[in-house]
Amino acid sequence: MTTPYQAPTAPWPDGAGPGGYTSPIPVTPTGLGNALRSEWTKIRTVRSTMWTLGVLLVLVIGIGLLVAGVMSGTSDLSPQPALSAGFFGVLLGSLCVITLGVLVVTSEYGTGMMRTTLTACPSRSRMLTAKALVFCAVAFVTTTVAAAVVALADSALLTGGNGAGAVPAPPMCATPGAQQVSCGHGQALGGMLAPTTDQWLRATVGIGLYVALLGLLSLAVGTMLRHSAGAITTMLGLVLLPLILALFMAGNSLEPVRNALIEYCVPNGIATLYDNAFMSTGPQGWDPLWILLAVTAVALGGAYAVLDKRDV
Structure with missing residues (x-):
């Protein structure tokens, strides 16, 4: 005859009862540092990051050197900033960064990984902050290194190695008529303009x-x-569509709209940082950077607001 089971009445070993159990695993409060380490692990271990950043380096450095090589072999070019040869590579390479920036978030929604992420980090604002900081750092370092390599090569190929120490002389700035006029930021050497210190900083x-x-x-x-x-698709439209629309706007009545689209489009912002803007009017120097910073801040504010109100 079997004896019916009876629950133990003696206290649990070490005085740990059902209501007073102490886990041997140390429990520490989490913070932004933990979220940063998590996002860094994710962004460096997925193949999409390596592929997009690899293509970015190929486009920025490869096209930049190719354009500089073509320009160095052409003797009838009008004087222009030597570092502007990196414009085309950076414009195409920026599309890779745009794609990666989208995938950093949307790939987790597509695979359902976002549920796991928010379970491990219930604070949604902390999660988005960690993603933004890690991604921005990776994109900034990669792009700056690539742009610096191209800038050094362009300076050597197009100005004979003369850099920021060259004595300033009138460089060329674009005008609405696509002619070059003097505005005083560099030294013309062999049809190109040796970069100044400010041009070096903006180009890198x-x-x-x-x-x-x-x-x-x-x-x-x-x-x-x-x-x-x-x-x-939305980001590609924001980057490319204004300039495309401007090219098809003919007639004097549309000239103010056409000029505004050209002056504030992303390609012209990149060209302006290279001191080779499409038009003489509009943002100059570091202005495109501050404009984009304001737009990004507004968009991030909207992202934080939407993220807190939506379900996963």
Whole structure:
């Protein structure tokens, strides 16, 4: 005859009862540092990051050197900033950063990984802040290094190695008639203009910050739309559509709109940082960077607001 089971009445070992159990695993409060380490692990271990950043480096450095090589072999070019040869590579490379910025968020929604992320980090604002900081740092460092390599090569190929120490002489700035006029920022050497210190900073650090902000804007748009294809299409439209529309606006009545679209489009912002703006009017110097910073701040504010109100 079996004896019926009786629950133990003696206290649990070490005085730990059902209501006073102490886990041997140390429990520590989490913060932004933990979220940063988590996002860094995710962004460096997925293949999309390596592919997009690899293509970015190929486009920025490869096209930049190719354009500089072509310009160095052409003797009938009008004087222009030597570092502007990096414009085409950066413009195409920025599309890679835009794509990666969107995928940093939307890929987790697509795979359902966002549920796990928010379970591990219930604070949604902390999660988005960590994503933004890690991605912005990666995009800035990668773009700045690539732009610096191209800038050094362009300076060596197009100005014979003369750099920021050259004595300033009138460089060329674009006018509405596509002619070049003197405005005093560099030294003409062999048809090109030796860069000044400010031009060096804008062509390296400035370009890195501008492209990183474009990626951060893409991250904000991806957070609000939560759809990879839709967010990427939206960002490509914001980057390319204003200039395309301006090219098809003929007639004097549309001239103010056409000029505004050209002056404030992203390609002209990049060209302005290279001191080779499409038009003599509009933002100059570091202005495109501050404009994009304001737009990105507004978009990030919207992303934080939407993220807190939506379900996963």
